[in-house]
Amino acid sequence: MKPIRVAMLGCGTVGREVVRLLREQADELAARAGAPVELAGVAVRRPHKHSDLGDLITTDASGLVTRDDVDVVVEVIGGIEPARTLLLEALKSGKSVVTANKALLAEDGPALAEAADASGVDLYYEAAVAGAIPLLRPLRESLVGDRITRVAGIVNGTTNFILSAMAASGSSYADALEEATRLGYAEADPSADVDGYDAASKAAILASLAFHTRVNAADVHCEGIRAVTATDIAAASAMGCVIKLLAICERTPAEDGVPESVSARVYPAMIPAAHPLASVDGAYNAVFVEADAAGQLMFYGQGAGGAPTASAVLGDLVAVARNRVLGGRGPRESAYASLPVRPMGTLRTRYHVSLEVADRAGVLSAITGEFAHHGVSIAAARQTGEGDDNGSARIVVVTHKAPEAALAATVDVLAGLDVVHGVHSVLRVEDLGRKGVAG
Template identity: 95%
Template sequence: MKPIRVALLGCGTVGREVVRLLHEQADELAARAGAPVELAGVAVRRPHKHADLGDLLTSDASGLVTREDVDVVVEVIGGIEPARTLLLEALKAGKSVVTANKALLAEDGPALAEAADASGVDLYFEASVAGAIPLLRPLRESLAGDRITRVAGIVNGTTNFILSAMAASGASYADALEEATRLGYAEADPSADVDGYDAASKAAILASLAFHTRVNSADVHCEGIRAVTAGDIAAAATMGCVIKLLAICERTPADESMPESVSARVYPAMIPATHPLASVDGAFNAVFVEAEAAGQLMFYGQGAGGAPTASAVLGDLVAVARNRVLGGRGPRESAYASLPVRPIGTLRTRYHVSLEVVDRAGVLSTITGEFARHGVSIAAARQTGEGNGNGSARIVVVTHKAPEAALAATVDVLAGLDVVHGVHSVLRVEDLGRKGVAG
C-alpha cells in the first residue's frame, strides 16, 4: 500500500516520543492502519538541537504542511500562533490533522472543524485532554447514542500533585509548588496550571463534545489554587473532605431565568473523602461522565507526560491513517444543540466560608444575619478562639446550596463590616454523587 506520510510540527517532550514510537512500532502501526505510516518531515525552530533527525528536519513549517507528499499533519507545538495558521493551511491543503493543542481548540476549535469539513478531511485531538486516558473518543463516539448530563473531574496533573502534597504533609502551597517544580511536574512558569487556565481549556473541549454545543475558553469560569492554604486543607479534613481542582461541565434544565443550558467551570472545591476522585493523588487525572442511560463512568490514568500524550497522538494517527486508506472520515463536529452557556452567578452549590472577626458577643449573630439577608441558608456555623490574637476569633460557615451571585454579594458585605478583620477563604463544597449541582 502507498505509505501515509506524516508531517510533525514540534519535537519537544511529546514530539520526541511520537518520533520514537513511529520508528519502534512501524510494523505494528502499518498493520493497524492498513498502510505504512512514515515521517515526511519534522518542523522545529532550532534544527541544530535535533541533528539526529537528519534530512527530516526543516524550519519551514508552512512549506512542510502544504507539501504534496504529506497526508497528515501532527501538531504538538502548543499555543495559539503559529499553530492556528499552520493547521488552517494544512486543512485547506487537504491534509488531515492530529493535534494535542488544548488552548487552540478551546479558543478556535470551530474554525478548525469548519476548515476540515470544507476539505473533507479529519480533525482528531484525543491528546488535548487527559493525556493517555481515552476520554474524548468515548464522548464523541461510544456515548453518541446517550444523553450526557455531567462531566466532572481532575484534568490537571500539576495542581493535583500540589494539592495532594499539601494534604499528605501539611505543606504550604509555596512549598508544595517548589517540590512540584523540582520533580518536573510544574513548569518554570506554572501560571497556566496553578491559575486554572489549562483545566479551563480542557473543560471547554469536554463541554463542547458532551453537550453538542460550542463552548470556548471564555465561557468557562476559572479559578486557580494559589489561594488554597494549609488551613483550608485542614478544614476540609475536619469535614471529611479533600480539596481538588475540579473541572465541572453540566447540562442544566430550564428554570425561570433561562432555557435548558450548559455550564463549565474550574475551581478548587471540597469533595467527600469517600468519593473516588478524592483518592486520585499525584499527577494522575480522573474524570467522571454521567449519562442518562449509561449512568456513571470513570476514566483514570496518566494525564500528562511525553510518552502518555504520544500514545494518544499515535492512537489518533492510526485512526486518521486508516480513514485515508479506506477513503472514509472520522466523526465531524457536532454542535447541533447550540445551548446557551449559563452565567456563573446563577449556579447553585454549597460553600465553606472562613472569616476572622472581633471576638465579642453578638458577632456571630451579625454574620449569620447577613447570610440570611442575602437569601443564603446556613447548614452550620461555629465560632472559635483561634484567630490571630488581639481579641480576634475565627468563624466558619457552611451553607446549603445557594446561587453564586448571592454568596458573592454576602461575602462582599461581610468583608466591609467593622467586626470582620478579613474573609480568609471561600471554597465550594461539591457533592459529586448527586445530580443537579447547578439546578
C-alpha cells in the same frame, strides 16, 4: 499499500516520543492502519538540537504542511500562533490533522472544524485532554447515542500533585509548588496550571463534545489554587473532605422559564473523602461522565507526560491513517444543540466561608444575619479555636446550596463590616451527586 506520510510540527517532550514510537512500532502501526505510516518531515525552530533526525528536519513549517507528499499533519508545538495558521493551511491543503493543542481548540476549535469539513478531512485531538486517558473519543463516539448530563473531574496533573502534597505533609502552597517544580511536574512559569487556565481550556473542549454546543475558553469560569492554604486543607479534612481543582461541565434542564443551558467552570473545591476522585493523588487525572442511560463512568490514568500523551497522539494518527486508506472520514463536529452558556452567578452550590472576626458577643449573630439577608441558608456556623491576643477569632460558615451571585454579594458585605477583620477563604463544597451542583 501507498504509505501514509506524516508531517510533524514540533519535536519537544511529546514530539520526540511520537517519533520514537513511529520508528519502534512501525510494523505494528502499519498493520493497524492498513498501510505504512512514515515521517515525511519534522518542523522545528532549533534544528541543531535534533541532528539525529537528519534530512527530516526543517525550519519551514508552512512549506512542510502544504507539501504534496504529506497526508497527515501532527501538531505538538502548542500555543495559538503559529499553530493556528499552520493547521488552517494544512486543512485547506487537504491534509488531515492530529493535534494536542488544547489552548487552540478551546479558542478556535470551530474554525478548525469548519476548515476540516470544507476539505473533507479529519481533525482529531484526543491528546488535548487528559493525556493517555481515552476520554474524548468515548464522548464523541461511544456515548453519541446517549444524553450526557455532566462531566466532572481532575484534568490538570500539576495542581493535583500540589494539592496532594499539601494534604499529605501539611506543607504550604509555596513549598508544594517548589517540590512540583523540582520533580518536573510544574513549569518554570506555572501560571497556566496553577491559575486554572489549562484546566479551563480542557473544560471548554469537554463541554463542547458532551453537550453538542460550542463552548470556548471565555465561557469557562476559572479560578486557580494559589489562594489555597494549609489551613484550608486542614479545614477540609475536619469536614471529611479533600480539596481538588475540579473542571465541571453540566447540562441543566429548562425550569421556571429559564431555557435549557450548559455551564463550564474550574475552581478548587472540597469533595467528600469517600468519593473516588478524592483518592486520585499525584499527577494523575480522573474524570466522571454521567449520562441518562449509561449512568456514571469513570476515566482514570496519567494525564500528562511525553509517553502518555504520545500514546493518545498515535491512537489518533492510526485512526486518521485508517480513514485515509479506506477513503472515509471520522466524526465531524457536532454543535447542533447550540445551547446557551448559563451565567456563573446563577449556578447553585454549597460554600465553606472562613472569617477572622472580632472576638466579642453578637458578632456571630451579625454575620449570620447577613447570610439570611441575602437569601443564603446556613447549614452550620461555628467558632474554631480560642480568641487570640489581638481580640480576633475564626468563624467558619458552611451553607446549603445557594446561587453564586448571592454568596458573592454576602461576602462583599461581610468584608466591609467593622467586626470582620478578614475573609480568609471561600471554597465551594461539591458532593458530586447524581443531581449535580446546578440543580
